[in-house]
Each structure stands twice: as structure tokens, then as C-alpha cells.
Amino acid sequence: MLKLEHVTKTFNRGSANEVVLYTDLNVEIQEGEFVTIIGSNGSGKSTFFNVVSGNILQDSGKVFFRDKDVSKIPEHKRSQFIGRVFQDPQKGTAPSLTITQNLAMAYNKGKHFGLTSGVDKELIPLFKEELTKMELGLESKMDVLVGALSGGQRQALSLLMATIVRPDLLLLDEHTAALDPKTSDLIISLTKRLIEEKKMTTIMITHNLKHAITYGDRLLMFHKGQIIMDIGKEEKKTLTVEKLIEKFNSLNMLDALDDELAFSAN
Numbered sequence: 001m002l003k004l005e006h007v008t009k010t011f012n013r014g015s016a017n018e019v020v021l022y023t024d025l026n027v028e029i030q031e032g033e034f035v036t037i038i039g040s041n042g043s044g045k046s047t048f049f050n051v052v053s054g055n056i057l058q059d060s061g062k063v064f065f066r067d068k069d070v071s072k073i074p075e076h077k078r079s080q081f082i083g084r085v086f087q088d089p090q091k092g093t094a095p096s097l098t099i100t101q102n103l104a105m106a107y108n109k110g111k112h113f114g115l116t117s118g119v120d121k122e123l124i125p126l127f128k129e130e131l132t133k134m135e136l137g138l139e140s141k142m143d144v145l146v147g148a149l150s151g152g153q154r155q156a157l158s159l160l161m162a163t164i165v166r167p168d169l170l171l172l173d174e175h176t177a178a179l180d181p182k183t184s185d186l187i188i189s190l191t192k193r194l195i196e197e198k199k200m201t202t203i204m205i206t207h208n209l210k211h212a213i214t215y216g217d218r219l220l221m222f223h224k225g226q227i228i229m230d231i232g233k234e235e236k237k238t239l240t241v242e243k244l245i246e247k248f249n250s251l252n253m254l255d256a257l258d259d260e261l262a263f264s265a266n
């Protein structure tokens with residue numbers, strides 16, 4: 001459903017800050033897959049999402065979505081079929097609007113009245129039902145300003161906003177990294193439930209090796225702008241943190257695991 005073909009990207013070309021990131025990135029994600037991505041800092045994970053979502057344009061190469069070349073389609077148009085949740089809980093939600101208003105905005109995404117805070121009353125039961133399913137008690141806070149919520153509650157809301165209209169592709173960019181371990185586990189199980197319920201093709205970047213191994217049915221590892229490991233469904237079923245580290249070791253790639261990733265395995 002998603003294919004990147006011969007993608008190249010260099011930042012700040014010709015300057016002292018030049019970063020040659022991708023020289024030939026190729027990847028294909030199948031309909032219905034739940035792919036987890038790990039990789040050291042600066043290995044090109046978020047840029048991958050930026051290229052897929054149209055937030056930045058590749059220098060050359062192509063992006064296909066369901067066999068359609070979307071390489072030149074702008075981000076706001078791609079957001080009609082791609083949902084994205086960021087690491088920062090502040091990023092996905094509007095703090096000065098209520099939960100209901102935030103959900104209405106997400107529900108109306110792309111429609112010309114999408115940026116107003118007026119709420120169609122008929123939508124309220126749907127929002128209430130979706131919030132209740134999250135089991136965080138947010139259904140009793142629908143008129144509370146989002147700025148008053150905790151980071152975990154905001155991230156749960158971001159997740160719901162990204163999926164309230166089922167996206168064809170869901171991109172999760174370290175969406176649990178800014179949360180404490182308990183809240184992070186809660187958001188990740190919520191994520192799993194939503195993905196299964198809505199049967200969404202999903203790609204999740206994580207610095208948490210355990211999450212990367214436990215969730216999803218395929219694991220990609222980025223290193224220096226390349227995908228150096230692609231572990232499929234069958235192998236992933238029996239994968240453990242120890243086996244993964246052993247694999248790195250045998251490939252002489254332990255340096256691809258930065259401190260933060262290695263730490264998350266403990």
C-alpha cells in the first residue's frame with residue numbers, strides 16, 4: 001500500500017551543515033501491516049515519516065500510495081488518508097479548546113469548516129462512545145479545556161483524533177516517549193486496541209525495544225539512512241530483546257544500537 005522507491009535526501013546541501021541522509025531508500029509496506037521501527041538517533045526514522053506524509057519532499061525517487069504516485073501531493077492533501085501522532089503531547093491537540101471541540105476539528109479535517117470550533121451536536125454521542133472505550137474517564141471531561149489534561153490524557157486524545165476518521169495509514173512517531181513508563185504502557189495498549197479494532201495499516205517508531213518487539217508484525221531497523229534489518233512476521237513472533245541484541249552482535253552492528261535503545265531493553 002505504501003512504497004518508497006530510490007528515495008534520496010540531503011539536508012543543507014553544499015553548506016557546512018550538509019547531512020547526506022538517504023542515498024537510495026527503498027521500502028514497501030503491505031496493506032494491514034503493523035510495522036515497528038527502531039534505530040539510533042539521527043538514523044532517518046522521522047524523516048521517513050516526513051517524506052511519507054509530504055512534510056518534506058525527497059530530492060529524487062518516488063512515493064507511491066496504493067499504486068498512485070503521491071510524490072508531489074502536498075501534506076494537507078495526504079493528511080486526508082494519513083494520520084500521524086507525534087512524541088510531544090502538545091503537538092496533536094489544541095490546548096485552548098475543549099476535548100469535544102478538538103475531536104470535532106479532527107472529525108472535520110480537510111473540510112472547509114474544519115478549523116472552526118463549532119460542534120455538530122449529532123457528533124457528541126459518537127465522541128462520547130469513543131472516549132468511553134479508552135477507559136481513561138475522558139468521557140466525563142468532554143467540556144474541559146485540553147490544556148488542563150495530563151500528558152498521557154492528551155496523548156490518548158491525540159491518538160483518538162488521528163483515528164476518529166479511520167486513516168488508511170497511521171504513523172506513530174515515538175508517541176509514548178515523553179510519558180512515564182506506566183502511562184507509556186497504557187497508551188501503547190490503547191494503541192494496539194485501536195489498530196486492531198479499526199484494522200489500520202500502522203507504522204510505529206519507538207525507542208523502546210520491548211515495545212518494538214512485542215507489538216506489530218514486522219520490525220525495521222534504520223541506521224545511517226538505511227534499513228539494515230527487516231524482520232518479518234514469523235521471525236518476529238519468537239524474537240526477544242536478547243535475540244535481537246545477539247543478532248546485532250553477530251552482524252557487528254552493536255554500534256547501531258545507541259545508548260537510549262540499549263537502555264530501553266533493560
Ligand SMILES: Nc1ncnc2c1ncn2[C@@H]1O[C@H](COP(=O)(O)OP(=O)(O)OP(=O)(O)O)[C@@H](O)[C@H]1O
Pocket residue numbers: 011012019021039040041042043044045046047048222
Ligand atoms: N529539516 C531538517 N533540516 C536539516 N536537517 C535535518 C532536517 N530533518 C532531519 N535532519 C537531519 O537528518 C538526520 C536524520 O534525522 P531524523 O529526525 O530523521 O532522525 P531520527 O532517526 O528520527 O532521530 P531521533 O531518534 O533522534 O528522532 C539528522 O542528522 C537530522 O539532523
